[in-house]
Amino acid sequence: MSSFQEYLDTWNTNNIVKAIHSVNIMEKKIIYMDHAATTYTAKEVVNAMLPYFSDEFGNPSSVYSIGQSNKKAIDNARTQVAKAINAKPEEIYFTSGGTESDNWALKGVAFANERKGKHIITTSIEHHAILHSCQWLASKGFEITYLPVDKYGMISPESVEKAIRPDTILISVMYANNEVGTIEPIAEIGKIAKAHGIYFHTDAVQAVGHIPIDVVADNIDLLSLSGHKFYGPKGTGALYIKKGTRIQNFIHGGAQESKRRAGTENVPGIVGLGVAIERAIAKMPEETQRLIQLRDKLTRELLKIPATHLNGHPTKRLPNNTNIIFEYIEGESILLFLNMKGICASTGSACNSASLEPSHVLTAMGVSHEIAHGSIRLTVGERTNEEDAKFVITSLTETVKKLRAMSPLTPKELR
Numbered sequence: 001m002s003s004f005q006e007y008l009d010t011w012n013t014n015n016i017v018k019a020i021h022s023v024n025i026m027e028k029k030i031i032y033m034d035h036a037a038t039t040y041t042a043k044e045v046v047n048a049m050l051p052y053f054s055d056e057f058g059n060p061s062s063v064y065s066i067g068q069s070n071k072k073a074i075d076n077a078r079t080q081v082a083k084a085i086n087a088k089p090e091e092i093y094f095t096s097g098g099t100e101s102d103n104w105a106l107k108g109v110a111f112a113n114e115r116k117g118k119h120i121i122t123t124s125i126e127h128h129a130i131l132h133s134c135q136w137l138a139s140k141g142f143e144i145t146y147l148p149v150d151k152y153g154m155i156s157p158e159s160v161e162k163a164i165r166p167d168t169i170l171i172s173v174m175y176a177n178n179e180v181g182t183i184e185p186i187a188e189i190g191k192i193a194k195a196h197g198i199y200f201h202t203d204a205v206q207a208v209g210h211i212p213i214d215v216v217a218d219n220i221d222l223l224s225l226s227g228h229k230f231y232g233p234k235g236t237g238a239l240y241i242k243k244g245t246r247i248q249n250f251i252h253g254g255a256q257e258s259k260r261r262a263g264t265e266n267v268p269g270i271v272g273l274g275v276a277i278e279r280a281i282a283k284m285p286e287e288t289q290r291l292i293q294l295r296d297k298l299t300r301e302l303l304k305i306p307a308t309h310l311n312g313h314p315t316k317r318l319p320n321n322t323n324i325i326f327e328y329i330e331g332e333s334i335l336l337f338l339n340m341k342g343i344c345a346s347t348g349s350a351c352n353s354a355s356l357e358p359s360h361v362l363t364a365m366g367v368s369h370e371i372a373h374g375s376i377r378l379t380v381g382e383r384t385n386e387e388d389a390k391f392v393i394t395s396l397t398e399t400v401k402k403l404r405a406m407s408p409l410t411p412k413e414l415r
């Protein structure tokens, strides 16, 4: 906290240079453990984007050279994204992010195939971009089956197969869950979808750039990805649409993106997305091992605190994600205490500000309401080191002790 006081003091002396310096000091003290929410944009990604804001500003649809050089930059990024998931460049459509890709996939496939049927299979643990799109589709006459998960947040491929009906047109199952990190059996589900001739979409926003993905091997027809989850810029993303997939357009206007997604391209963003995905794939083998060690250290040490539980699958989980329940206390209070120590984390139980409902993911996993409120998600990233992990372990251990001493729910032996 003293650095915040220093920061205020520098403003009092009205010394801008000092103030900027002090902000830098503050930034260095921040321990960011919320990489599943968003990541910073990597320096080399920003540098690759910069020319396209100023010198290379032409419209890619224009015939003159500064327009055409932009078109080339977009084509290059399309190849980079395609390579990362083993797709063909012409199967990649740039969007404004994961949310748009999810909306397009669901609504586009639903309305293009409604004559075959109006039944869609998804899961109860999807991101709201999927769940709320499904709710909207239900209001338009589509029927949605929400598959349950086991206590680890895992979908069983058998349950997918059992849910299939003659009028099923789409199966949408997320690649990895954003709250608890569980990696779903995508290849098995892809096989089932293919055998039944049903389109298979996966929201892979948490997985792309973090674990290897192969849309051909996994029989995926549509896949959503988002730049800001792997050190690319916010507001960028893509939808992979396998060649031949029947899907309606979602954004209408000009002829961009092979006449399928209108609007002048976000060229700097698309360039950034391409560089970011290539960079993430190149770093993956080494970085994954490092992140797993940090993740496991956090999990191991935090589970030494009594009355704690790990959320999500113990091994089949994202390399950067741990999610732990601390019984008898509130996740929100833990976050406030951590914030005072400069630690950025998130609750697994992201409450809708309107209601006090616990996380739909934890609820679907069978976690009781009382203890679901005490969960914290820590997601590590490129700048996270051993020291950060140690600091978070010490801080959380202290915080939990303090909060439990204050909580009327805490049993005597834990005070």
Ligand SMILES: *Cc1c(COP(=O)(O)O)cnc(C)c1O
Pocket (backbone or CB within 6 Å): 036, 037, 096, 097, 098, 099, 100, 102, 127, 129, 174, 176, 177, 178, 203, 204, 205, 206, 226, 227, 228, 229, 235, 236, 237
């Ligand atoms: C972040 C996220 C999204 C939304 O992506 P945006 O690019 O932020 O719109 C969708 N699905 C999952 C699983 C996510 O983690």
